[in-house]
Amino acid sequence: MTRTTDKVALNEWQAVGTVEEIISGKRRNTRLLGQDIIVEMDGEIPRMFENNANGGIGTEHPAQALYGHIWTTLGTPVKAPLDMPEFKEDGRRLVVCGALTVRASALRIVENFLDMAHFPYVHTGILGEEPITAVNDYKIEIREPEDEVWATECSFFQPQAAASADDGQVSQYMYRVSSPFVTVLYKTCPVVEGAWDLVGIFVQPKDEAECDVHTFMLVLDETSTMSDLVHFQQEIFLQDRSILENQIPPGLPLDPMDEIAIKADGSSMLYRRWLRNKGLTFGTHRGDGSSQAA
C-alpha cells in the first residue's frame, strides 16, 4: 500500500528500531504507515528518510533516540512521546527485547496487551492459570492534559509473574496507553516491595494489518540474566502472535454497536472510544468496506 492519509496516525511519534541495532551500522529499511523508510545513525544522531519507489532517498523527517529506541514521525506531532521518569531511576535494567513482526492491526495488538481475561488460557502457567480466571474490578479513566488512557487497581493471580518470580503472586497492574500505538504496563515487582516493573510495547504500524512490535522491560532484577529476561518476554509475546494473526475482522471495530459490554472489557471499550474520538481510521474496521485492514 502507499502512505496513509490518516492525519491522526501520521501525527504520532513512532518507534521504528532499536538504538543498539542501528548504531552498530545496520541501516534499517522498514515501513511506517504504508511509507517505505530508512532509519540510520549519523554518529549519535538518528535520522529517518523516505525510501522512494525508485530506490532513491527522499524527504527527511524528524527522529530522536529515546528509551533504547529510535522514534520518528511522518507528520506534525501534537505531543511528545510519553514521559517515563522511571528510566532515570537507579538500579533499573532496561531490557530491549527486539522487534517481532505480527500480521495484525496495531490497534488489535494494543488492545490484546490491555486484556487480562486471556492470561489463564493463552499464557497458562505464567501470567494465569485455570481455574482462577475471573478479572477483578478495576478503574478506567482518560487522564488530562496528557490525553492518555489508564486502567488502575487491576489485579490478577499469576503463577510466574516475572522472570525473577519463584512462586505465584497476586500481581497489581496499571495500564497506560499514551498513543494509539504505544502502551506500557506497571506491574508489582516480585523482588522489591512497593516497586513497579515496567513492560511496554511500541507498535510500529507498517501497514494496516502488519506491524513490527518493539518490546521493552524496565525491571528491578539483579539476578536474572539478559537471556532469561528476553526469553520470558518473547515467550509471552509469541503466545499471542498466532491468535492476533487470526482475529476477524483484521481491523479493530470502533463502532459502538460492535461493543459487547462485559465488565472485564472496560479498558478495551475506553481505548476504542478514545480512538473513535480522535477520528483514527488506520488499522480500524470500516463497515463500509473502505480500505479495510486485510
Place this chain on the structure above:
Amino acid sequence: MMQLYDYVLSGSCYKVRLFLSVIGQDYEKVPVDYYPGGEHKTPTFLQINPLGQIPVLVDDDLILRDAQAILVYLAGRYDANRSWYPEDPRLQGEIAMWLSFASNEIMNSSAARLHDMLFYDFDIDKVRAAAHAAFRVLDDHLTDREIMGKQWIVGNHPTIADIACFPYVALSGDGGISLDDYHAVRRWISRVKQIPGFVVMPGIHHN
C-alpha cells in the same frame, strides 16, 4: 545435570524440549539470547558449537549439536524400552530418512517463519513453495500409512521421526503457510498432541 542450550522461540530447541518431557528426563536450560542478542554467533558460543546453531546438548563430557543427533542420543541412552528409536535396522533406516527430511525439506517452513517474524532475508515465495512441497510429501506418506492402519510416520508407535518432523509443521502458520490442504498431516498433529508428556511452545497450542 544435562544441559540444553535453548532458545524459547526455536522450533529446533523445542524438538529436544518436547522429547525430554515425553521421556521424563530432567535437564537444565541454558537460555541463549538468539534474538536480538545474536549470542549464538559470539566467540564464547562458537566454542560450544562452531556452526553457531542451537540447540546444543551437554551431557557429562559429550557435546552434541543438531536436534536430530540429540534425539538419537537421548532415545538410545535414556529410553529404557527403546520404543522411540527401536533397534530394528529397517526402522532405524526409515527413521534416519525422516530425520534428514526434518532437518532439510521441512526447514523451509522455519525459513518462512524467520522471514515473517524476525526479518531474515529469505526469498519468501520460494521457501513457502518448498515448504508446501515438503508438506505434500509428508501428507501423502501419512495418508498411505492411515490406509495401512498406521498412525505414525514409522512403525507402530511414535518415534523420534515424529518428534523431529512435528515442530516446523505445526509452526507453519507463523510463516504464513496454511495446512488446510494437508488433512492427514492435521490429523497426525492432533495425535502428536495426545502423546503423554506433550508440551507446547509459543505458536503451538494444546488444541
